[in-house]
Amino acid sequence: MNGALNAFPPEDIRGFLQLSAGEWLTLRSLMGPDAPERTQAPLALEESAQPSEHSQNWHQADRGELIVAFLEPAGATDCGGLEVSLPGGSSMRLSFRDDGTVVMAGQCGRWLLAADGSLELEVEREGRLVKERIWFSKPNLRLRCTLEQSLDGRPGRASFSSEIRRVRRPTEAPERPGA
Numbered sequence: 001m002n003g004a005l006n007a008f009p010p011e012d013i014r015g016f017l018q019l020s021a022g023e024w025l026t027l028r029s030l031m032g033p034d035a036p037e038r039t040q041a042p043l044a045l046e047e048s049a050q051p052s053e054h055s056q057n058w059h060q061a062d063r064g065e066l067i068v069a070f071l072e073p074a075g076a077t078d079c080g081g082l083e084v085s086l087p088g089g090s091s092m093r094l095s096f097r098d099d100g101t102v103v104m105a106g107q108c109g110r111w112l113l114a115a116d117g118s119l120e121l122e123v124e125r126e127g128r129l130v131k132e133r134i135w136f137s138k139p140n141l142r143l144r145c146t147l148e149q150s151l152d153g154r155p156g157r158a159s160f161s162s163e164i165r166r167v168r169r170p171t172e173a174p175e176r177p178g179a
Contacts, residue, residue: 009116009117009118009135009136010136011117012113013079013111013113013119014073014080016113016117016119017070017071017079017081017082017096018070018080019139020068020070020082020134021068021069021070021082022068022165022166023065023066023067023068023165023166024067024068024163024164024165024166025063025064025065025163025164025166026063026064026065026066026161026162026164027061027062027063027163028061028062028064028159028160028161029060029061029159029160029161030060030061030062030157030159031059031157032059032060032156032158033154033156033157064086065087066084066085066086066087066163067084067085068082068083068084068085069085070082071093077097077098077099078095078096078097079096079097079098080096081093081094081095081096082094092104092105096111100112102121104123107123107125108123109121109122109124110122110123117135117136118133118135119133119135120132120133121134124151127150128148128149128151128156129148129150129151130146130147130148130156131147131148132144132145132146132147133145140164140165140167141162141163141165142162142163142165143161143162143163144159144160145158145160145161146158146159146160146161
């Protein structure tokens with residue numbers, strides 16, 4: 001984590017983004033509609049959503065590693081951002097603006113930091129509405145719920161992820177001779 005621990009739960013978007021920085025082990029359950037259709041990953045924070053060879057069309061469970069870096073604000077209307085390295089090796093940048101918009105992969109969406117410290121993201125793309133809620137249960141445990149539906153109301157997929165921060169043991173200082 002960067003610097004000192006921020007307020008918990010996060011009180012502002014910058015604190016939320018800073019708390020999100022780190023290495024995460026993610027466990028995800030994905031439920032889809034009965035009629036399988038190929039869709040893109042819901043949001044940048046959602047790891048690769050391509051079904052594995054051994055998964056059923058209606059349900060998939062997987063795990064992966066996410067590396068999330070905090071990006072300092074680039075301008076007066078910028079709140080900061082995240083660079084997310086996904087399990088497949090690709091990465092995505094999210095830029096949060098103080099007007100409640102978020103830009104990711106060249107598309108604009110909306111963000112809202114709720115009073116309980118949870119972040120709600122919403123983006124419309126390719127005829128689908130995707131809503132994601134991200135919250136911290138503890139500073140090293142983050143949870144995400146993503147719901148997708150088509151703009152005509154047909155249900156899409158839903159996922160739930162629990163993410164555990166990888167914490168490294170502090171390296172012990174080498175003993176000094178004569179100490």
